[in-house]
Amino acid sequence: MNVDLSQVACCRPLDDDGLTSEDAEATARVFKALSDPARVRIVNLLARNPEAACVCELTPVVGLSQPTVSHHLKKLVQAGLLQREQRGVWAYYTLDRAGLERAASVFDLEGATV
Numbered sequence: 069m070n071v072d073l074s075q076v077a078c079c080r081p082l083d084d085d086g087l088t089s090e091d092a093e094a095t096a097r098v099f100k101a102l103s104d105p106a107r108v109r110i111v112n113l114l115a116r117n118p119e120a121a122c123v124c125e126l127t128p129v130v131g132l133s134q135p136t137v138s139h140h141l142k143k144l145v146q147a148g149l150l151q152r153e154q155r156g157v158w159a160y161y162t163l164d165r166a167g168l169e170r171a172a173s174v175f176d177l178e179g180a181t182v
Contacts, residue, residue, distance in 0.1 A: 087174070094148070098171040101147035106130055107140050111149060111163065120153060120160035 087095065102108055109130055114121060127137045141161055144150040148167035153160045 091170075095171055095174055098147045098149060098167065101143050101149060102171075104140065104143075106132060106136075107144055110137070110140055110144060111168075114150065114161060114163045115168075120162045122158050122160050124158075126161075 102111065110126060113126065113129060123134055123138050123141060126141075127134050130137055130140075132140075141150065141152070141159075145152050145161070148170070149164055150161045150167075151164045153162070
């Protein structure tokens with residue numbers, strides 16, 4: 069039995085109102101920054117802390133050296149997940165909620181059937 073595949077409607081066009089190419093690249097940078105368990109832990113610690121935190125406060129909790137924690141913080145700031153505020157010689161970090169919302173927009177399930 070031959071089936072004329074041109075008459076079968078197996079493919080429907082996808083909604084193209086999603087991320088632009090630029091948005092997808094920026095979001096990929098966020099997920100790349102979160103590919104390290106220490107960075108995920110830092111983001112989680114800052115998300116649960118209402119105050120800004122200094123690297124000296126994060127270092128003992130994360131269990132890594134101060135230079136390593138500083139490196140991870142720099143990557144998270146560059147990815148748009150954290151904000152950095154200089155106070156004298158110390159830098160304090162807070163969660164950038166707008167950055168997290170941009171990352172979460174990838175999983176926007178509005179209108180989706182799950």
